[in-house]
Amino acid sequence: MNWSNIITVYAKELKDSLRDRRTLMSMIIIPTFVMPALIFGVGKIATTVFSKARSEIPTVMVLGGETSPGVVAALGDSKKVNIVPTAADWKQQISDKKIRATVQLPVNFERDLAAGAAESVIIYNYDGELKSGFAANELEKFFRTLRERAVATQLARRGLPATLIQPFETKRENVAPPEKVGGNLLGGIVPYLIIILCFTGAMYPAMDLTAGEKERGTMETLLCSPVARVDIVLGKFLMVLTSSLAAMVLALTSMGVSFAVGGAIFSGGGAKVAVVGKVADATSAAASSVMPSIDPAGVLGVLAMVLPVAVLFSAVIFTVALFAKSYKEAQSYVAPLIFVVIMPAVVGMLPGIELNARLALVPILNLSLVCKEMLSGIWHWNYIAIIFGSTCVYAGVALALAVKMFDREDVIFRA
Amino acid sequence: MIEARFLTKSFRDKKRGEIFAARDVSFRVEPGQIYGLLGANGAGKTTTLRMLATLLKPTTGAATIAGHDVVTASTQARAQLGFLAASTALYGRLTAREMITYFGELNGMTSAAIRARIKVLADELDMHEFLDRRCDKFSTGMKQKTSIARTLIHDPAVMIFDEPTLGLDVMTARSIVKFVRDCKARGKTVVYSTHVMSEVEKLCDVIGIIHGGRLLAEGTLAQLREKTGEQDIEEAFIKIVGMEDAK
Numbered sequence: 143m144n145w146s147n148i149i150t151v152y153a154k155e156l157k158d159s160l161r162d163r164r165t166l167m168s169m170i171i172i173p174t175f176v177m178p179a180l181i182f183g184v185g186k187i188a189t190t191v192f193s194k195a196r197s198e199i200p201t202v203m204v205l206g207g208e209t210s211p212g213v214v215a216a217l218g219d220s221k222k223v224n225i226v227p228t229a230a231d232w233k234q235q236i237s238d239k240k241i242r243a244t245v246q247l248p249v250n251f252e253r254d255l256a257a258g259a260a261e262s263v264i265i266y267n268y269d270g271e272l273k274s275g276f277a278a279n280e281l282e283k284f285f286r287t288l289r290e291r292a293v294a295t296q297l298a299r300r301g302l303p304a305t306l307i308q309p310f311e312t313k314r315e316n317v318a319p320p321e322k323v324g325g326n327l328l329g330g331i332v333p334y335l336i337i338i339l340c341f342t343g344a345m346y347p348a349m350d351l352t353a354g355e356k357e358r359g360t361m362e363t364l365l366c367s368p369v370a371r372v373d374i375v376l377g378k379f380l381m382v383l384t385s386s387l388a389a390m391v392l393a394l395t396s397m398g399v400s401f402a403v404g405g406a407i408f409s410g411g412g413a414k415v416a417v418v419g420k421v422a423d424a425t426s427a428a429a430s431s432v433m434p435s436i437d438p439a440g441v442l443g444v445l446a447m448v449l450p451v452a453v454l455f456s457a458v459i460f461t462v463a464l465f466a467k468s469y470k471e472a473q474s475y476v477a478p479l480i481f482v483v484i485m486p487a488v489v490g491m492l493p494g495i496e497l498n499a500r501l502a503l504v505p506i507l508n509l510s511l512v513c514k515e516m517l518s519g520i521w522h523w524n525y526i527a528i529i530f531g532s533t534c535v536y537a538g539v540a541l542a543l544a545v546k547m548f549d550r551e552d553v554i555f556r557a
Numbered sequence: 558m559i560e561a562r563f564l565t566k567s568f569r570d571k572k573r574g575e576i577f578a579a580r581d582v583s584f585r586v587e588p589g590q591i592y593g594l595l596g597a598n599g600a601g602k603t604t605t606l607r608m609l610a611t612l613l614k615p616t617t618g619a620a621t622i623a624g625h626d627v628v629t630a631s632t633q634a635r636a637q638l639g640f641l642a643a644s645t646a647l648y649g650r651l652t653a654r655e656m657i658t659y660f661g662e663l664n665g666m667t668s669a670a671i672r673a674r675i676k677v678l679a680d681e682l683d684m685h686e687f688l689d690r691r692c693d694k695f696s697t698g699m700k701q702k703t704s705i706a707r708t709l710i711h712d713p714a715v716m717i718f719d720e721p722t723l724g725l726d727v728m729t730a731r732s733i734v735k736f737v738r739d740c741k742a743r744g745k746t747v748v749y750s751t752h753v754m755s756e757v758e759k760l761c762d763v764i765g766i767i768h769g770g771r772l773l774a775e776g777t778l779a780q781l782r783e784k785t786g787e788q789d790i791e792e793a794f795i796k797i798v799g800m801e802d803a804k
Contacts, residue, residue, distance in 0.1 A: 150662045154651075161650040359646030363707070365612050366645065367663040368636035551613055552568075 151377025200277030242277030333513035343389025353472035457540035593761030639708035642719035649693030
């Protein structure tokens with residue numbers, strides 16, 4: 143092994159790859175802009191859609207309102223809903239989104255309420271439909287207030303205090319520091335993104351530097367030089383690894399900056415913020431709690447744990463792509479590997495899956511789980527050691543295989 | 558000097574069993590001599606030359622390049638070798654200068670030596686105009702000149718050409734033929750493989766006719782004419798190959 147030759151090959155491959163649009167896309171552009179696009183783009187769209195739905199006054203229908211005109215009038219006066227005349231096809235109208243919900247009042251509801259013995263009020267909505275949900279919420283809120291007022295009236299009539307039915311209140315307060323909250327919120331998605339970006343970062347240069355070179359005829363040119371094949375493999379491999387790590391570091395940096403900037407924007411904006419599928423009202427305080435902060439030690443831990451995985455990915459993709467005669471053929475071999483990578487990464491995101499000694503030996507899944515823990519501030523050093531050690535072994539084997547494959551004539555000169 | 562002794566390369570094929578791409582190929586080329594390896598497509602020329610260039614390992618037999626064994630001292634053998642073939646392409650995203658510099662570095666040359674050598678080669682090959690342009694924008698002629706400069710950057714003692722004029726236009730092919738002659742004039746040991754008879758007539762001191770992986774005949778043009786009784790090299794070639802096929 144000659145490090146001077148390895149560096150020469152690496153420097154050339156780096157220069158060459160930085161001039162390749164596909165590599166630039168996978169190594170720099172996508173990792174840098176995917177998080178801001180998710181946070182500001184998708185977040186903004188979600189916020190806009192949510193706000194628009196929220197600002198709409200839902201159209202509702204009241205069934206059985208003839209015997210309770212006071213309640214219907216009060217509901218209409220609340221200005222929170224728009225009451226339309228009753229129709230027989232109200233269910234279809236909800237399905238067609240012509241109305242958002244329907245409330246059915248029992249016969250003589252108003253009279254029975256005054257007597258303190260009213261039957262149930264039924265609210266019909268379309269589950270999973272945002273605007274229908276808002277309409278149902280407004281109706282629930284109205285009838286809850288109506289119920290509380292009725293109870294208070296009944297109590298007052300009997301000379302009893304209003305606190306009788308609610309002698310105390312419960313409040314919930316968070317004791318977890320912001321970085322732990324952030325870790326729990328992002329613990330699932332961050333390792334997933336890192337794993338995918340690590341893989342796609344390595345994918346294009348690995349194919350270009352192996353099958354691409356074979357196809358263009360430059361591999362034979364290179365093999366004629368007085369450089370040992372192991373030096374050529376390592377030089378090329380280091381380039382693939384650089385791309386993989388660059389994609390991951392840029393993604394993490396971009397994510398950190400996005401959250402910092404996003405936090406500042408959202409906490410000052412008084413808007414509504416959507417994060418990881420949850421929507422929250424964003425007053426300044428609420429926004430700062432929604433925009434998660436991550437433990438810097440956790441981020442460093444993730445970086446350290448990702449390194450052997452990046453080596454593993456780079457070596458595996460390099461070896462697989464080496465078999466192909468052309469770039470196109472390499473794509474057909476390498477693309478299915480994404481599913482092999484995604485599956486354990488997705489399993490790691492599932493709630494309830496926890497790290498144990500056995501799972502610590504499963505590549506990718508172990509990284510996903512340990513990253514989730516580290517970002518939440520949990521450090522199981524025994525598992526961390528097993529994961530780091532086992533992944534290093536897998537990476538070493540994959541790299542040795544890459545070197546061996548590069549030395550095989552039937553692979554390099556496959557006709 | 559190049560010496561091949563009973564070079565044999567066989568491959569395993571699931572259906573056809575053991576296939577011999579080259580079988581007991583032996584020849585010797587002295588410095589200042591051009592050895593022409595003449596054969597049809599699939600005759601075993603490329604396999605033989607790839608073994609000499611250390612790209613393939615011989616199944617049996619041996620060869621030396623400037624005294625270095627192609628198996629046991631392959632790196633040293635490659636350091637003495639310039640290999641130019643239709644299949645040895647250029648890096649499209651590098652400029653001609655970067656391409657040549659890269660191969661100079663791989664040959665262990667210093668930056669100063671590379672710079673000086675590039676100047677000499679660019680003067681000789683008239684490359685200054687496109688030296689700093691990317692190879693993917695080159696015409697065929699420019700590509701060939703850059704490839705030649707790439708093979709000569711370390712001034713190798715031995716040159717191997719594997720069908721270097723394949724697919725080239727007349728003008729570019731002529732420049733390659735001229736370059737091969739220059740190599741001979743500089744005392745380099747040259748092996749030139751082709752299936753173009755006229756190139757063999759123009760260039761080669763010794764001709765080896767290869768067919769079905771075997772070297773069937775070897776000699777100067779005059780010797781081959783005498784042996785076959787044919788004045789035309791193409792007829793002589795057909796006669797030698799035909800005799801083998803008739804066996």
